[in-house]
Amino acid sequence: MTLIINATALLADIDVETDRTDAVQSFVKQETVLVTLTTADGLTGTGYAYTIGTGGSSVLALLRDHLLPLLAGRDARNVEGLWRSLFAHTRATTTGAVTSLALATVDTALWDLRCKRAGEPLWRLAGGHRREIPVYDTEGGWLHLGTEELVESALAAQQARFAGVKIKVGKPHVAEDAERLRAVREAVGPALHVMTDANQSQSLASAVRLAAALEPYDPYWLEEPMPADDVSGHARLPP
Incomplete structure (x- = not known):
């Protein structure tokens, strides 16, 4: 009764x-x-994944042409085993976001089935015990926003009792990033966590300069300073 009899995928823009x-x-x-x-x-x-504008049709094709046909007649309760089976089937393309996104859609659909069958929410079925966790707001920190907009958004998040806010960095000049972070920090005070995210835009040298420029304003972290595959650069990045 727990065997998969139908597996479909679609793309919604x-x-x-x-x-x-x-x-x-x-x-x-x-x-x-x-x-x-x-x-x-x-x-x-139901499971899903998304891109921000490119690659969605490639994820869909991988699912329809290669992954979903393998699920017919398989036991949906075997979440880990099915993931490993699909991973092995796509081993030649497993490095990269397209395959990861495709696998994620199936994985979350299997967990959805597991939770429905058990009548429990995911957080409890996965072993969680906390009913509340701190969250931060990233919506008001995009790079195209002006400094005044960043400050207004951060104050609104603080008023709404978010634990922190995340500010995008990577302006043409490091001084611009530092000034934007300074304005936010001065507005919200020392208690609110202010995270930063460079979206893999820096080299090792520029990441070091950026981190030094931001340090006076107590960033909670500097996320993705360099490309994820720059292993040697990350190894040399100062702690």
Whole structure:
């Protein structure tokens, strides 16, 4: 009864309500890839992943042409085993976002089925015990926003009792990033966490300069300073 009898995928393009820009890209639209899995006992699980404007059709093709056909007749309860099976089937392309996104849609659909069958929310079924966790706001920190807008958004997040805010960095001049962070820090005070995100836009040398310029304003972290595959650069990045 828990065997998968149907697996489908579709792509839904969702236009963004406002432009969003970071140091390396723009959020053009949300290409949402949805996978639906149906089991013999009538349960349906849905999983999804998304891109910000490119690659969605490639994820969809990988699912339809290579991954979903492998799920027919398989036991949906075997979440880890199915993930490993699909991973092995795509080993030649596993390095990169396209395969990761495709695998994620199936994985989350299987977990959706598992939770529905157990009648429990995901956080409890996965072993969680906290009913509340701190969250931070990233919506008001995009790189294209002016300093005044950053400050207004940060103050609004603080008023709404967010634990922190995230500010995009990667302006043409380091001084611009430092000034934007300074303005936010002075507005919200020392208690609010202020994270920063360079979106993999820096070299080792520029990441070191950027971190030094931001340090006086107590950033909680500097996220993705360099490209993820720059292993040697990360190894040399000062702690």
